[in-house]
Amino acid sequence: RRSTESRDNVTRVIRDTDVWIVDAMGELGTVFSLTKIVLVGGSLLPGMGGHNILEPLHFGCVVLTGPFTSSFAAILEDIHAIHADVVKTVHNPPEMVALVRSLFLDEFFLQQQCELGR
Numbered sequence: 001r002r003s004t005e006s007r008d009n010v011t012r013v014i015r016d017t018d019v020w021i022v023d024a025m026g027e028l029g030t031v032f033s034l035t036k037i038v039l040v041g042g043s044l045l046p047g048m049g050g051h052n053i054l055e056p057l058h059f060g061c062v063v064l065t066g067p068f069t070s071s072f073a074a075i076l077e078d079i080h081a082i083h084a085d086v087v088k089t090v091h092n093p094p095e096m097v098a099l100v101r102s103l104f105l106d107e108f109f110l111q112q113q114c115e116l117g118r
Contacts, residue, residue, distance in 0.1 A: 032059035036114055037100055039064045039090075042071070053079070053087055057117030062103060062110065063087045064096060079117075086116040 022031050032038060038061040043050030049071030056063050057079070067089055069076050079086055090096040103110045 028055055029059065032056045032061050035061060036110060037062045037064065037103060039096065040066075043068050057086065060114045060118050062113045063117065064090050064099065067091055083116050085113070 020031060020035075022028060032055060038056040040051050040053055040056070040063060042048035044066030046068050048068065050065055050069045051071070053063050053065065053072055053075065063086070065076075065087060069089075076087060088099060090099060103113065
């Protein structure tokens with residue numbers, strides 16, 4: 001059984017939710033401290049340019065983005081100069097699913113990837 005919740009039902013999110021959709025300011029630090037992989041919104045389709053990648057990196061999350069990163073292109077370039085693999089770009093849903101699956105199947109590799117951005 002898959003469960004998706006928004007922030008309005010916090011007790012279920014923490015206990016048994018597979019996907020947590022957060023759309024409110026000031027709550028992401030809590031979310032990032034509870035997870036290992038984050039897909040940065042606004043980067044999958046043209047027009048928005050993506051959201052902040054620094055906060056999930058600070059919390060040791062593996063960060064996935066789509067290809068549309070104009071809002072944080074300079075930051076992304078600086079981060080890739082330090083470590084090329086710290087932020088991972090996915091171009092479509094099957095690519096994202098494959099990457100997330102590979103990360104969860106190798107706990108040691110996932111932990112290594114989480115430490116890269118700190």
